[in-house]
Amino acid sequence: MPWFKRSKQNISPDSQKKDLPDGMWEKCPSCNEIIHKKQLEANLWTCLKCDYHFRIGSGEYIGILLDAGTFKEMDKKMRSADPLDFEDTKKYTKRIAETIKKLGLFDAVRTGTGKINGTEIAFACMDFQFIGGSMGSVVGEKIARVIDKAYKEKIPLVIISASGGARMMEGAFSLMQLAKTSSRLARLAEAKIPYISVMTDPTTGGTTASYAMLGDVHIAEPKALIGFAGPRVIRQAVGKDLPPGFQRSEFLLDQGFVDIISHRKDLKSTISKVINLLS
Amino acid sequence: MARAILDFEKPIFELEAKLEEMRKVSDNLDIGNEIIKIEKKVKQLKEELYKGLSRWQRVQLARHPDRPYTLDYINLMTENFVELHGDRSYKDDKAMVGGLAQLDNYKVMIIGQQKGRDTKSNLYRNFGMSNPEGYRKALRLMKLAEKFNRPVITMLDTPGAFPGIEAEERGQAEAIARNLFEMSKLRVPIIIVIIGEGASGGALGIGLGDRILMLENCWYSVISPESCSSILWRSWEYKEQAAEALKLTAPDLLQQGIIDRIVPEPLGGAHKDHKLAADNLKQVLIEELDKLVKIKPDKLFEGRIEKFGKMGVYQE
Ligand SMILES: [Zn+2]
Numbered sequence: 001m002p003w004f005k006r007s008k009q010n011i012s013p014d015s016q017k018k019d020l021p022d023g024m025w026e027k028c029p030s031c032n033e034i035i036h037k038k039q040l041e042a043n044l045w046t047c048l049k050c051d052y053h054f055r056i057g058s059g060e061y062i063g064i065l066l067d068a069g070t071f072k073e074m075d076k077k078m079r080s081a082d083p084l085d086f087e088d089t090k091k092y093t094k095r096i097a098e099t100i101k102k103l104g105l106f107d108a109v110r111t112g113t114g115k116i117n118g119t120e121i122a123f124a125c126m127d128f129q130f131i132g133g134s135m136g137s138v139v140g141e142k143i144a145r146v147i148d149k150a151y152k153e154k155i156p157l158v159i160i161s162a163s164g165g166a167r168m169m170e171g172a173f174s175l176m177q178l179a180k181t182s183s184r185l186a187r188l189a190e191a192k193i194p195y196i197s198v199m200t201d202p203t204t205g206g207t208t209a210s211y212a213m214l215g216d217v218h219i220a221e222p223k224a225l226i227g228f229a230g231p232r233v234i235r236q237a238v239g240k241d242l243p244p245g246f247q248r249s250e251f252l253l254d255q256g257f258v259d260i261i262s263h264r265k266d267l268k269s270t271i272s273k274v275i276n277l278l279s
Numbered sequence: 280m281a282r283a284i285l286d287f288e289k290p291i292f293e294l295e296a297k298l299e300e301m302r303k304v305s306d307n308l309d310i311g312n313e314i315i316k317i318e319k320k321v322k323q324l325k326e327e328l329y330k331g332l333s334r335w336q337r338v339q340l341a342r343h344p345d346r347p348y349t350l351d352y353i354n355l356m357t358e359n360f361v362e363l364h365g366d367r368s369y370k371d372d373k374a375m376v377g378g379l380a381q382l383d384n385y386k387v388m389i390i391g392q393q394k395g396r397d398t399k400s401n402l403y404r405n406f407g408m409s410n411p412e413g414y415r416k417a418l419r420l421m422k423l424a425e426k427f428n429r430p431v432i433t434m435l436d437t438p439g440a441f442p443g444i445e446a447e448e449r450g451q452a453e454a455i456a457r458n459l460f461e462m463s464k465l466r467v468p469i470i471i472v473i474i475g476e477g478a479s480g481g482a483l484g485i486g487l488g489d490r491i492l493m494l495e496n497c498w499y500s501v502i503s504p505e506s507c508s509s510i511l512w513r514s515w516e517y518k519e520q521a522a523e524a525l526k527l528t529a530p531d532l533l534q535q536g537i538i539d540r541i542v543p544e545p546l547g548g549a550h551k552d553h554k555l556a557a558d559n560l561k562q563v564l565i566e567e568l569d570k571l572v573k574i575k576p577d578k579l580f581e582g583r584i585e586k587f588g589k590m591g592v593y594q595e
Contacts, residue, residue, distance in 0.1 A: 075595070077595065078593050078594070078595050079593065079594050080593060080594070081592045081593050081594045083535065083592035084524065084525070084526050086524050086525075087524060088511035088512055088517075088520075088521075088524060089511065089512060136591075137591030137592050137593045138591075138593045140591055141591050141593055144588060166479070166480075166501045166502075167501070168501055168502050168507055168510065168511060168525075170501070170592075171500045171501055171525045171526055171527060171535075172499055172500050172501060172525075172526075172527065172532055172535060172537050173535065173537070173590060173591055173592060174501045175479060175480070175483055175499075175500065175501040176483075176537060176587060176590035176591065177590075177591060178455075178456075178459060178480060178483055179459055179463075179483060179486070179487045179587040179590075180587040180588055180590060180591065182456060182459035182460045182463060182487070183459070183460075183463035183487065183583055183584045183587055183588075184584060184588075185460060186460045186461075186463040186464050186580070187463075187580070187584060189460075190464070205480070206479070206480055206501070208452035208456070209451075209452040209455040209456050209459075209480045209484075210455075210456050210459060211456075212452070212456075213450075213452050213453040213456040213457070214456050214457075214460055227447050227451075227452065228440065228442075228446070228447060228451040228452035228455070228480070229440075229442035229446075229447065229451070233442045234442045234443065234444060234447065237441075237442045237443060238442075238443055238444055242444065243444070246444070246447070247447055255448055255449070255450065256450075257450050257453055
């Protein structure tokens with residue numbers, strides 16, 4: 001779960017502005033192209049030159065994927081209760097409070113219902129910015145409830161993952177969210193309700209080892225990091241450099257764990273097409 | 280066999296050695312009373328020591344190199360064990376063992392993570408770290424158990440799923456996720472026992488069931504204290520603090536409502552007396568099986584959804 005180490009080079013639109021004058025420009029981390037924010041937004045936060053997919057959050061995905069004004073949020077204010085009274089270099093409660101204040105999000109996933117090209121779906125989207133998109137009790141419970149929503153309403157489920165894995169600060173509670181969400185998905189599957197899992201950069205650890213890998217159809221954004229162990233941990237364990245493209249979407253498709261790689265511009269139509277063919 | 284001695288066990292070993300010496304010469308000398316006094320002292324010291332263990336000390340006991348492993352428990356608890364091999368797709372993972380056995384009156388499928396005891400056997404067992412084929416082998420055996428209506432017992436004892444290049448190529452995450460999905464639905468009772476280290480998703484990959492038991496000196500959490508220290512404190516030096524913060528011992532997990540029952544170990548840990556440790560576990564397993572086999576197969580799935588659905592603490 002190396003979100004901490006990686007968060008320094010966290011490639012969110014917000015973190016790229018430092019050397020660019022008026023805060024209206026972004027630099028592509030892949031090809032160094034300087035792009036105006038308005039242009040980038042119009043291009044769904046993908047590089048105009050090299051198609052690099054910038055990391056974006058739930059707000060952006062809701063705008064991109066759901067029909068305008070159709071998102072009805074569930075459990076919006078559910079937040080962590082710090083069950084272990086956890087403290088490392090900082091108190092967990094403080095870390096949570098600061099993150100909530102900074103991002104205006106209550107935890108690392110938003111859930112609800114909405115329409116995708118007119119079809120009602122249950123929808124969840126993770127926010128990597130919120131403590132590395134880590135899954136603790138809140139993420140697990142909200143995902144479980146949105147699965148149940150799909151189950152009760154008999155509507156397809158779409159989950160957009162972006163996560164460094166389970167949240168350390170809730171210990172075994174976090175681990176048990178893998179079991180909680182997977183058992184709910186098993187019930188959804190018995191009812192033959194379609195579930196589309198979308199993996200974005202990055203999807204690793206406990207999130208991958210539960211709901212992200214349990215879709216009827218797996219869609220990934222190009223070049224997203226997807227895996228169980230993080231690259232740093234693997235490099236340490238095997239003591240050698242990792243092959244180029246290792247744990248990227250294209251590698252997972254070749255290995256047989258992803259069905260479709262979809263450019264963000266095509267994501268809505270791809271999801272919509274799959275849902276229509278299954279429903 | 281040379282016994283490994285943990286730092287905090289040293290005072291006891293010293294006293295026990297002294298006692299042993301005195302017993303040898305006691306026939307010629309009149310020191311019976313002295314011996315009885317020291318015996319009492321040793322027992323008292325032990326009880327105090329093991330009652331007051333820190334969480335990090337429990338982690339050390341969970342990893343004790345003399346501790347019984349899955350195959351030791353199987354040999355000590357069951358008869359007619361027939362080991363089964365392979366995932367029928369890629370390979371036989373030596374870090375995951377399993378097979379059919381007779382446990383008292385029950386014909387069961389026992390599956391568990393297996394560590395080695397020396398360098399050679401540890402390499403053979405990959406230090407108890409499974410690859411995807413290990414989880415798929417476990418699932419294959421569970422499906423076999425389901426087909427012939429045999430209860431499943433799984434034993435968790437791993438420092439983690441193997442973080443290797445090939446493990447990722449073959450879908451480590453998918454293999455674990457698939458097990459959680461399929462174990463939810465399995466139409467036979469599943470008892471989970473944490474017998475040593477329960478490290479994160481690697482342990483949980485065979486850890487979804489109807490009852491979760493934990494031996495007294497084990498740990499089970501989302502991450503090891505060392506890795507937690509290295510990520511949150513950015514140094515390997517804070518493992519003791521990390522162990523405290525993670526609240527990862529059997530009493531902690533019972534209090535958190537994550538495990539159902541603690542299985543007592545012999546005083547000083549399961550490694551002190553393998554037979555006694557196995558007898559304790561066997562007795563608890565039989566008690567739990569007696570209850571679980573009465574549940575209708577149709578009810579198991581909903582029961583598991585409810586059981587794991589309750590795990591988690593949040594504010595609304
Ligand atoms: Zn670019």
